[in-house]
Amino acid sequence: MDSMKEDGLPLPAPQPGWALFLDFDGTLTELAPSPDAVVVDPAMPQVLAGLLEGLGGAVAVVSGRSLAEVDRLLGVVLPGAGVHGLELRTHRDAEIRPPAEAEGIAVIASVLTPLVEADPRLILETKPGAVALHYRRAPEREKECRAAMKAAVAGTTGIHVIDGKMVLEAKPDHVNKGYAIENLMQVPPFAGRVPVFAGDDRTDEDGFGVVRALKGVTIKIGPGLSRAEYRVASVEAFIDWLKEVASVLSDTG
């Protein structure tokens, strides 16, 4: 296992043989008080189009959100993985491979509903095969949210809770972002390329582990312990770098 560090190397020079895997929240957009409040840089569709062209289509989004949500917010359809790898879409025009029935998720959501109904600052986000309890607008309620989520998941099987940024998510055990990247790396146009994964969150660490094992490039956005090798301070600086990558690759391509 690679060690966790608070710092990292400055971002590397772009390479045409990369396969680029991008987290969404905290990587392609600044975090916002609620999932619906994020604002995507209006230049993003053009930047992504440039990256797709420069990297032979090997650009994917790997998000905790559903792919339908990411498509709507980005305004561009990319190959990728949603709900931490539960949903997979290997090509831009392929159908989303739907998650297998996650027994228990509906039960967890119904157990948590009274808590959220009693405090409008809390948000229950239901996704295909997973459910997230957000406490960003009520950080002082973190402990109660943890206890409620733990109680809701007790008695279900094959489901565990992951810690995101002011969110607790219940999802099936068998998937994570590392699994998603491994799957995408087996199909064209990703196969045979060097994987590059950028993310900001604890849930991205599984992806960093897999990409490091594949001798790829791992990029952490913002502060916090990470096993990523490279580090960039902010979403803004990362998006500037993506713009530069798109421009360099179009000049050399």
Ligand SMILES: O=P(O)(O)OC[C@H]1O[C@H](O[C@H]2O[C@H](CO)[C@@H](O)[C@H](O)[C@H]2O)[C@H](O)[C@@H](O)[C@@H]1O
């Ligand atoms: O894997 P990601 O694409 O980074 O998605 C992780 C989770 O992101 C969203 O929640 C986070 O962003 C919200 C909007 O900025 C913020 O309000 C919340 O506190 C963050 O945890 C999303 O709502 C989740 O479904 C994703 O799993």
